[in-house]
Amino acid sequence: MSRTELKQTPPEPSPDEPGEPGEPGRRLHRAWVIAASAGAAIVTAGAFTTVPGLLVTPLHEQYAWDRGQIALAASVNMVFFGLTAPFAAALMDRVGIRRVVTGALLLVAAGALLTSAMTAAWQLTLYWGVLIGLGSGCLTMTFAATITSRWFERRRGLVTGGLSASSHLGQLLFLPLLAWSVERFDWRPPVVTLALAALAVAGLVWLLLRDHPADVGLRPYGGEKFVPKPAPVPGAATRTVRVLLDAARTGPFWLLAGMFVICGASTNGIMWSNWIPAAHDHGMHATVAASMLSLIGVFSALGTILSGWLTDRFDPRRLLAGYFAARALTLIALPMMFASTARPSMLAFVILYGLVDVATVPPVIALSRRRFGADGPIVFGWASAAHQLGAGASAFLGATARDLFGSYDVVWNALGTTCVIAALLALVVRTPGTEEPATRTASRD
Template identity: 80%
Template sequence: MAQHTQTPSPTSAQPPAPRSGSLRAWVMAVIAGAAIVTAGAFTTVPGLLVTPLHEQYAWDRGEIALAASVNMVLFGVTAPFAAALMDRAGIRRVAAGAMLLIAAGALLTQWMATSWQLVAYWGVLIGLGSGCLTMTFAAQITGRWFERRRGLVTGALSASSHLGQLLFLPLLAWAVDRNGWRPPVVTLALAALTVAALVWLFLRDHPADIGAKPYGGERFVPKPAPAEGAARRTVKVLFTAARTGTFWLLAGMFVICGASTNGIMWSNWVPAAHDHGMHATVAASLLSLIGIFSALGAVASGWLTDRFDPRRLLTVYFTVRALTLLALPLLFASTVRPTMVVFAVVYGLVDVATVPPVIALCQRAYGDDGPIVFGWANSAHQLGAGVSAFLGATARDLFGSYDVVWMGLSAICLVAALLALVVRAPRRISAAA
């Protein structure tokens, strides 16, 4: 009897073809942005608390600034370990846990009585939690979910941190002025709890979790196995990268970047404006205006990074920042003048604009280790920020003015502009090599 080969019908069971991850990739970016927005809202709060805490507890400004400094340093040190931990435990678990840690730190401040508790709650707990939601978090999302538009998405997520300041800062300043510092802090804690729930319910670690391809990808990418030894890998990546001059140049630039942006601004801007007779709410609104243009500048910088040499972009950004800081002592007044608005716009545009070019250089030079390398560079950024926050407040106590601080930061920004010119991307290396 003749045998006939049966041709499988189109309806036969077959593995489903990978779906396009276009829409879901953007959903992941939005959820990640929400987490970064909320964490970013906590970065400017210490600046609003300086005067209320000084008046309520008679703590020195340096004691209060110490909590902000510890926060910034831990924020940076945590970032590279968080990137490796996300490879081990998953992005969703780490991000949700970080939001819970932030909420706990904010709530515990309601019962503090000594300055060391402010350091423990705001400095340590919120520093550790927010350190998991830095641009290394953004780099993980873009690296896994996007093949195309990475620079644009990185810029948008970079802007999210400052969007948090834009959304919350003026309202927080008004609330602190009207109701004291406790109710606004509780409100932020509740916002962190809400975002933690959203992250847990909707964020996914990898396109393969939903059977999709990365945005712009031509093929399905299997989900990598959980990385063993997250902490060991993080340290190994550091030692590998540290053998290249590129890493030290990027880290050096980011020390200066942190010192001249969030380090000085988020902890000392409101007190500096107050020295010139400006109301705290008005000063916070100016800082919010800076946040608006920081967001726009970060997105624009991501678009430019997809098209131009990142090193040249960094040189331009640091030079412009140096000029704005040099002019700042001449612009402060008891009221907002047009020149101060111009400062806020120009300074804001180059504030976070440095992030997409540095992420791009890390990815080009260090491949899959790029997010962790950027995490270490970001640690340098936060080290500079922490030192600047403390020394800025200390300089104010010593000299009675912030003028020397602005001029010193302007000078070191010119140094960073020169460092960017000599960056050379090494042959791509990996810690696994």
């Protein structure tokens, strides 16, 4: 009998084996350890996403590079971040989650260390844009979708929301400290610190993360039976492209991708690389602006977890429409809220915008899974690629608009208007299971 067959044979039941959640005497299911390990990797990758916004002013002052040149690196990063995601999902099916995630963290660390030694703008684009974009692109919500689909039968929406929130938890943990460090010690020490953090988390992931419940002889959390580990799927790149071609023949894919283009443009695309320069235009101190962005991350985490809980119970389409409508209102009102200090109106923006910032992810993952089944994580990866294309365009065009018009006001108004369009698109998506919310199923959770 082969080693693969041995792994797929259900083990004999053990009285102290973690089984159904909530049974007396059962210890914590290993799935939660896996989710925590995945969350640590996503947190680390999330910390890198906001750094370009902190580097704009110091790099402009030190090297006299145009803001557009610096924003180009952030834009390239976002594009590679998005394009990598669907291929990473298929690669995880081929070589395993643990190997892909560990390799991604090592690539991110290498990109950061090389950035600390750069001397030219093209090097920033190569190191931060390409290398870190490729590494962090493996640690997106596609990764979260893969973890939840393999390790969880119940609480999928909640876990998806928690992992989606993890990227913004990276902002909460690192951004204010990084902003303070950039002002006090220059921009290189924070970049090196992030590289060392990525190396440490890579070691943690290698020790704790496992590819499938069958690897440790368990059922998925909430599962009624043992699930054999599927054989490695050859031709990861071919499969990824095939899934795209099949999905592209359907209307729901284009609606989901279109919504996510707008989503990326109106969230990380504009915020991660342009928020701090925009606040600086109104006299706000960089540390205060970074703290506001960090608070957005706090409320994004809360909003995404809540969205995951709601997605288990209500129609994902209506949730998406509500999220985009709320985002449109906040962005259109933002120019009136900027000031040199954090006024109550700005705090109101931070709370409301933050709550709907990443809340779109759990409903889109749910719709992808319902419509495309086992290919759902890869389809969501392609939707995420569209998200990052919108983000990359927004990062570059936002900075360019600032150079042309001397203000970001036109950018906020344009993005708010496109969010209204996204809200309308959400209401016309049709997939199996969207006509009736999964309230009965969720109530058993």
